[in-house]
Amino acid sequence: MEFFRGRRLRNTPALRDLMAETQINANDLIMPYFVVETDDENFKSPIASMPGQYQLSLKQLNETVKKAVGNGLKSILLFGIPKEKDPVASEAYNDNGIVQHAVRMLKQNFPDLVIVTDVCLCEYTSHGHCGLLKEGDKQGLVINDSTLELLAKTAVSHAKAGADIVAPSDMMDGRIHAIRTALDKAGFIQTPIMSYAVKYASAFYGPFRDAAESAPQFGDRRTYQMDFRNVSEAMREMYADIEEGADIFIIKPAGAYQDIIRMVYDRTDVPLAAYQVSGEYSMIKAAGINGWINEQAIIMESLIGMKRAGAKLIITYFAEELLEKGLVK
Numbered sequence: 001m002e003f004f005r006g007r008r009l010r011n012t013p014a015l016r017d018l019m020a021e022t023q024i025n026a027n028d029l030i031m032p033y034f035v036v037e038t039d040d041e042n043f044k045s046p047i048a049s050m051p052g053q054y055q056l057s058l059k060q061l062n063e064t065v066k067k068a069v070g071n072g073l074k075s076i077l078l079f080g081i082p083k084e085k086d087p088v089a090s091e092a093y094n095d096n097g098i099v100q101h102a103v104r105m106l107k108q109n110f111p112d113l114v115i116v117t118d119v120c121l122c123e124y125t126s127h128g129h130c131g132l133l134k135e136g137d138k139q140g141l142v143i144n145d146s147t148l149e150l151l152a153k154t155a156v157s158h159a160k161a162g163a164d165i166v167a168p169s170d171m172m173d174g175r176i177h178a179i180r181t182a183l184d185k186a187g188f189i190q191t192p193i194m195s196y197a198v199k200y201a202s203a204f205y206g207p208f209r210d211a212a213e214s215a216p217q218f219g220d221r222r223t224y225q226m227d228f229r230n231v232s233e234a235m236r237e238m239y240a241d242i243e244e245g246a247d248i249f250i251i252k253p254a255g256a257y258q259d260i261i262r263m264v265y266d267r268t269d270v271p272l273a274a275y276q277v278s279g280e281y282s283m284i285k286a287a288g289i290n291g292w293i294n295e296q297a298i299i300m301e302s303l304i305g306m307k308r309a310g311a312k313l314i315i316t317y318f319a320e321e322l323l324e325k326g327l328v329k
């Protein structure tokens with residue numbers, strides 16, 4: 001034989017399927033939702049920078065999730081938008097807050113649905129930062145250790161409401177330890193923590209901040225989220241989170257960070273979730289709407305890339321649509 005004939009195994013769809021090493025199924029997908037505290041129970045407001053995504057009242061969330069569960073959705077990630085914001089994010093850890101209400105409602109109506117709650121303060125603070133600030137701070141230098149107490153309180157409050165998994169996305173130092181300790185003390189020994197272990201400061205979150213109304217009013221998040229020029233920093237964050245007791249790791253964003261997904265995969269046995277974030281979604285959607293790309297093909301190619309890199313789970317705004325169209329089962 002004078003050369004390698006790779007084409008032998010590519011000649012028919014059946015052969016290609018037989019040889020396919022990577023698949024996605026419904027058990028891999030987590031769909032994010034934005035629930036708004038509002039008196040208008042029919043509130044369903046399209047997010048301009050994320051075509052196909054909405055801010056939803058409790059009732060509309062219920063309707064939307066009902067349809068998605070009917071199509072095979074198994075897991076969701078919840079973000080809340082409160083009526084009132086203040087400097088100490090009181091609504092984040094209010095047992096009667098919007099996320100807590102939503103969790104109780106969904107748990108009752110869809111007992112088998114896995115509900116993950118995002119644990120962060122940025123949607124609840126008037127200044128839009130992910131934790132507490134010193135009086136007069138105009139840079140967003142979040143005070144680490146006192147923020148930990150509020151994050152832990154928020155996580156416990158979500159667990160009390162019935163959340164299956166809590167997902168801290170704030171990037172404060174020591175939050176996994178603080179949250180694990182608080183959950184255990186409150187009796188939630190069995191509640192897993194899905195840590196945004198490796199979260200870069202990224203312009204890909206732009207559209208999300210419209211959706212969650214959580215853009216910082218001044219400064220940016222670069223004193224707590226990671227510098228995207230760094231790899232070893234991601235490894236240190238990851239080892240810290242293993243030590244502190246995280247059960248699942250999120251790597252975020254996903255598309256531009258597949259080297260990081262693979263590296264974490266190679267170095268640990270902790271299950272990984274890739275978060276295809278708002279900007280990644282919006283870019284694909286926008287090009288699709290314009291007819292510049294084959295949207296469905298690109299969605300699958302982008303998600304398979306994340307799985308190939310080593311992610312077991314994928315958090316993606318495409319989850320609902322993929323199941324509805326039967327592209328993933």
Ligand code: PBG
Pocket residue numbers: 118120122130169170204205206207208209221276277278279
């Ligand atoms: C909250 C949070 C953010 C995202 C998830 N949780 C925004 C941010 O850190 O600014 C981004 C998700 C997305 O872009 O889809 N801290």
